[in-house]
Amino acid sequence: MLLTYLPTSIIEIIAFIISLISLSDKRVGWYKNFIWYLAIVVIIENFALAIVFYWHQPNNYWIFNIFQPIQIGFISWLMYKITKPFFNSKWLIVSLAVISLIIFIAENYNTGFRNYAKITKTYFAIFAVVEALLFYYYFLKQESNISITRYPPFWIITGIFFFYFVSITSNLFYDTLSAINKTKTKPIRYTIFLILNIILYGCWSYAFIWKKKTATSFTQ
Amino acid sequence: MEEKDSYIVYTVIVASCIFFIVALFIFFYIRLFIERKKRFAEEKINMQQAFSQMLLQSQIETQEETIAQLGKELHDNVGQLLSSTKMLLGITERAIDNPPETLLTAEETISKAINELRNLSKSLSKEWLQQFDLIENLQAEIIRLNSSKIINIHFSHPEKLVIDKDRQMILFRILQESIQNTLKHADAKNIFIDFLFTKNSLQIVFKDDGKGFDTAAKANGIGIMNIKHRIKLLNGSIEWLSSSTNGTIINIGLPLNKPSNEEGNHRIS
Numbered sequence: 001m002l003l004t005y006l007p008t009s010i011i012e013i014i015a016f017i018i019s020l021i022s023l024s025d026k027r028v029g030w031y032k033n034f035i036w037y038l039a040i041v042v043i044i045e046n047f048a049l050a051i052v053f054y055w056h057q058p059n060n061y062w063i064f065n066i067f068q069p070i071q072i073g074f075i076s077w078l079m080y081k082i083t084k085p086f087f088n089s090k091w092l093i094v095s096l097a098v099i100s101l102i103i104f105i106a107e108n109y110n111t112g113f114r115n116y117a118k119i120t121k122t123y124f125a126i127f128a129v130v131e132a133l134l135f136y137y138y139f140l141k142q143e144s145n146i147s148i149t150r151y152p153p154f155w156i157i158t159g160i161f162f163f164y165f166v167s168i169t170s171n172l173f174y175d176t177l178s179a180i181n182k183t184k185t186k187p188i189r190y191t192i193f194l195i196l197n198i199i200l201y202g203c204w205s206y207a208f209i210w211k212k213k214t215a216t217s218f219t220q
Numbered sequence: 221m222e223e224k225d226s227y228i229v230y231t232v233i234v235a236s237c238i239f240f241i242v243a244l245f246i247f248f249y250i251r252l253f254i255e256r257k258k259r260f261a262e263e264k265i266n267m268q269q270a271f272s273q274m275l276l277q278s279q280i281e282t283q284e285e286t287i288a289q290l291g292k293e294l295h296d297n298v299g300q301l302l303s304s305t306k307m308l309l310g311i312t313e314r315a316i317d318n319p320p321e322t323l324l325t326a327e328e329t330i331s332k333a334i335n336e337l338r339n340l341s342k343s344l345s346k347e348w349l350q351q352f353d354l355i356e357n358l359q360a361e362i363i364r365l366n367s368s369k370i371i372n373i374h375f376s377h378p379e380k381l382v383i384d385k386d387r388q389m390i391l392f393r394i395l396q397e398s399i400q401n402t403l404k405h406a407d408a409k410n411i412f413i414d415f416l417f418t419k420n421s422l423q424i425v426f427k428d429d430g431k432g433f434d435t436a437a438k439a440n441g442i443g444i445m446n447i448k449h450r451i452k453l454l455n456g457s458i459e460w461l462s463s464s465t466n467g468t469i470i471n472i473g474l475p476l477n478k479p480s481n482e483e484g485n486h487r488i489s
């Protein structure tokens with residue numbers, strides 16, 4: 001069973017190492033915060049694995065629920081930082097983040113903190129997709145010619161867009177997929193999330209490498 | 221129940237695949253849109269550059285014509301009037317036994333004015349431009365600046381430049397502007413100007429040991445834009461490399477054949 005969950009953890013560790021190598025320079029600016037976020041992701045993921053496989057506890061959802069507000073906060077902040085040069089996104093992003101947190105509190109109040117916050121995940125995924133699409137719209141609308149290959153924010157958003165957009169169906173059918181996984185050990189949802197994590201962290205790692213290149217190429 | 225589970229599993233897989241394809245489609249659409257936009261912008265820039273090159277060429281031709289006309293007018297008209305005045309002063313001088321000192325000074329001043337006017341009209345004439353020599357003029361400029369002890373310019377050059385006189389003149393203005401920029405902003409002690417010939421081009425390396433400048437921030441400054449315009453007129457290429465420790469290096473490349481309608485390249489690093 002551990003082998004099913006381990007690849008995601010390895011991908012996150014690789015992304016963390018790439019962020020550490022690429023974003024340690026102070027010239028990368030606010031991108032430096034990715035190191036902290038990915039460090040938290042790696043700790044949470046491995047701690048969650050340890051709860052199940054080392055301490056043999058049946059439920060590790062509470063650790064992901066602790067992480068949920070951090071994820072909402074970081075992704076929303078990221079969206080704000082990236083969309084800011086293109087349009088006035090502040091109030092939209094803050095509103096959607098606040099709505100996500102309200103849903104999260106309400107869901108935990110109703111179902112308990114030890115249950116997976118699937119409704120929050122689904123709504124936040126929809127919000128993130130809307131924000132990503134708005135970014136694409138304003139990105140195409142702007143006058144200047146930006147090469148997407150060398151533009152890290154584009155790849156950050158693309159990773160987020162793929163991850164949250166495709167994950168909507170898995171979150172919607174979470175209960176059934178979870179039951180199938182328990183009874184027939186068919187990790188459909190984990191397989192989908194493994195592919196999405198590869199895309200997300202692949203896009204982010206590519207963005208980190210280009211950020212390092214563009215931030216350190218000026219010799220003044 | 222099992223059938224329902226399988227149905228849900230297939231639904232999730234198919235839906236995820238559809239979502240993935242949609243996401244992929246959006247991604248490739250954006251890529252394609254940006255590529256087309258870039259191509260369109262490049263074509264627009266090329267057309268604008270070709271147009272401004274033609275405009276610049278005709279501006280310079282008109283300017284040359286006007287200056288040459290002005291020089292001719294000065295020589296033929298004002299020069300003749302001054303010569304007549306000098307002649308009249310000479311007649312008056314000979315008619316008086318003891319001509320006053322002021323009359324002699326006036327005649328001398330008129331003579332000086334005639335000489336200055338001749339030199340000026342000569343320098344404004346097309347013939348002077350046709351005789352323009354970049355190396356000679358740059359050397360004279362360097363001697364003048366070195367004697368001021370503000371800066372020490374080291375100039376390494378071939379004996380003769382095998383490029384058109386009008387192109388030499390434009391190149392002279394580019395180097396003059398670069399020297400002025402170094403003097404004004406770089407706090408440099410030395411400037412090194414090297415002319416190097418390759419098979420098909422002339423490479424000029426202009427280097428100073430000053431404090432450098434932010435090439436990205438100054439990329440659209442008037443001085444740099446002027447230089448870029450002149451380089452474009454020569455169909456050449458130019459790049460600025462600058463750092464706080466190594467000063468500024470300007471690399472200029474000029475094709476040795478006549479400028480065609482192809483675009484010049486500019487790169488700022």
